[in-house]
Amino acid sequence: MALLEVNNLRTSFFTQAGEVRAVNDVSFSLDRGKVLGIVGESGSGKSVTAYSIMQILTHPGRIVGGSVKFDGQELVGASKEEMRKIRGKKISIIFQDPMTSLNPVYTIGNQMREAIMLHTKRNKKQATERALELLRMVNVNEPEKRLKQYPHELSGGMRQRVMIAMAIACEPDILIADEPTTALDVTIQAQILEVMQNLQKELGLAIIMITHDLGVIAQLCDEVIVMYAGKICERGTADDIFYQPLHEYTKGLLASIPGADDDDKPLVPIAGTPVDLLNLPQGCFFAPRCKNAMKICLRKYPQMCQFTETHHSSCWMNIKEAADEGLVTLTEGEESANE
């Protein structure tokens, strides 16, 4: 049984303008000790998926359907107290912007002790010792001094290390990293990723790495999910995604980033803007921006098909190719409507 199983998760924000469907029928699973990457543009629902798992959505967001099973325990519909005990102890998260993610009016020590003492029976002194130990684990220099400092006295990279230390304080099973390096300098990014990689090996953490940086994905992840407009469009190993991308969106994404090896290839940006989540199109959500879009793409959302043992994709182009191979039998007639 997988450590985390997410099935048909749907999350919406109920704004004055209407229901914004931020996460639309997302399913995946994560095994113990594995690293899952989630990629996609801003607004593709990556972070909201993570917040839905943790149930730390802010008003007016709410899970409207699906299930999240952690270690066999259903989290959707769990009581506040049950969720409180999961958060920080079993599943932890670190955020994109370390500058604002720590409470400015409390010292680092205070906030770290809080994380430790919430879920363990350590007293204040033991919690301080544990905090020092954690800070050393994430390579913070002068940890004793840091404990007495306020967040604004620390650099961005240092704060992100503190966030990581706080997240692993209770040795969680899953660490969700929500764009942990986006707000940091490139040199610091590498250090933070190294810290995370080491921790993953030492503690046997399962990590969900949310990013739009494909380089990070290539470096760390066992499995990758590509999201667009709140839906998963392709799923596979890092090799599958990078070397045999199936979905047109993934291909566009790969073409739009500079590669280290083939730097004479021109960069091709994806034209257009992301879809309006208030008014989702009828067919494939990516179709209006897709340069190879077909008539069917605009009419019907493509079903998710499995191609190899690890590789899944939902794109009409792939179904067309499969039909050309004779794997899909086509009959003419009325198209059945989207479910």
Next chain:
Amino acid sequence: MSKMFLYVLKRVLLGLLAIFIIITVTFFVMHAVPGGPFLSEKAVTPAVTAALEAKYGLDKPLGEQYLTYLKDIILHFDFGPSLKNRGRDVIDIMTDGFKVSAKLGGTAAICAIFGGLTLGSIAAIFRNKFIDRIIMIITTAFVAMPSFIIGTLFLMFFCVKLGWFPANGDAAGGTILPVITLMLYPMSYITRLTRSSMLDVLGQDYVRTARAKGVGNMGVIFKHALKNACLPVVTYAGPMLAFIVTGSLVVEQIFAVPGIGRRFVSSIINRDYTMIMGTTIFLAVLIIVMTLLCDIIYKLVDPRIDFDK
């Protein structure tokens, strides 16, 4: 630490300058009254005239009178004799009144702060629910009501029509209505301030972090949010004090509380100029000093503030 010291020093100097300006402005503005403040009224008794003559040398040039006045205030807290209250010094009348007013204003301020923080937090926690709507409607209404309106209406309903409270602020229980009248506006203001800053704080990343750590609802609100949400309220403490001081002028008048405000108002009506000068300076110094203290406290509470600004 030295930066903070410089900041405090700068603020203290600015405050002293403001006090000096208030005294100077008061003195010279009052001398613009035809005949000057000390002798403009014929009704001033010869005894008072003699006392003032001896003190300030009313025949001497204005500059010299000013220096004498300034020296007396700074060295002796001496504002001269009252023109209308025979044989009494302004400072004595003021201290008598201030004892009453301080109790009144202090109670109103404390009630306003605690009431406002509580109501504001409740409104923020139950945002857009029934209780939030009720709190917001009531506070919106009170923010639109000048204290003299609230005061007179209270007087009419509770003292005159219903007879629940005495209309005389000197009597037992007579200070309840004045306190409520004085606190309603600042309390409503603080409620709205707390609600909006609480909502702002609850949407901050660090609150999300706290929830992600597994902190419960109460912990999030009382440990992580309230302290941050309180900061804007501290900045309102100065204006609130000024409001309570000026509000107490009319409220004491309405409810016949024998405080400094009522004496000030009657000195305005009687044209007791030495009393007007003395009270203006006294209250202004009070407001300036208290505002200064609040500003310094604010900087101490919020560790993020840098003192370069």
Next chain:
Amino acid sequence: MEDNNKKMNRFGSFRPFSLQLNTDAFLKASDDEKAQQDRMRPSTTFFRDGVKRFSKNWVAMTSLVIIVIITLSAIFIPMFWPYTYDNMSGVAQGQVVDSSYNNLAPFEYGATELAKIEAGEKVFPHVFGTDSHGRDYFIRVVYGTRVSLAVGFFASIIVLIIGMFYGAVSGYFGGKVDLIMMRFVDIIYSLPDMLVIILLSVVLKQILPDLIAGTPLETIGSNVISMFIVFGLLYWVSMSRLVRGQILSLREQEFVLAARSIGASGKHIITKHLLPNCVSVIFISTALQIPNAIFTESYLSFLGLGVSAPMPSLGSLASDALSGIYSYSHRLIIPAVVICLIVLSLNLLGDGLRDAFDPKLKN
């Protein structure tokens, strides 16, 4: 052979299925068809967007309607009302001829009027009764409203003009000029404004009447003028800070830099980027200044430092009513309700404008 292997590998786990599709399904879609699917919300201008948001806010719209009604009545009712604010019914040539006019309850008539009604003449009713001098109370409330609104409006204009000029100069020149000008603002800001206002009003009340005697200003009344002077001297500081802050921050903002870097002219930057950002903030805080000024005016009038008798203002009406609170409570309640209604509507209107036109300030 190798090629075939790769293909087999690619569809290695593909489970065959069948589909019912139209014949044109796999034809390439045209750009038009794609655009049809791409349903974005229509983009609107900043102003039109704001108006739309504002008109949806029923609280603010109601407030606007109330303000308009009150303002129009204050302007037009005195034109056709048969009584005037200083006309003491029952007094002729300074002699009291009919004291039954004093202290009438709403819709009561004085003895002379009753006689006229007996005789079959039509007499306009005293809607709110009369005051202790036999003056029609309704028209006095209308006049009081007129005075309070006018003071609020013009005081805000004065504050706006002085504050905008001072703040703009300070922000535009920057450096030492800015430093000195802002220190001056700091000092004025730290003075307790209400006390200074009271002090100045006391003195101006003594010296102004002589100064303006014989000029057109006399009709306005020395106390109203002294109030304007006081506003002009003290209340502009926060406005000037606001304007300066806006100019400084806007000058440094990235979108201005961005606009400049793509070659936009100075005029373009000012009209397209600075003004829309600046104007809404300034306009809204001016609107919010009006209730403040009305507050101050009624407060001073209550202390007897406001408009001079017989001219009424809402504050002085409430103050006068205090003496008759036991028997004539409606005389207190009516001006009190009008003040609260004006201030409340203006507050809510200002909030609505801020929400609609200044999304930055919204929480």
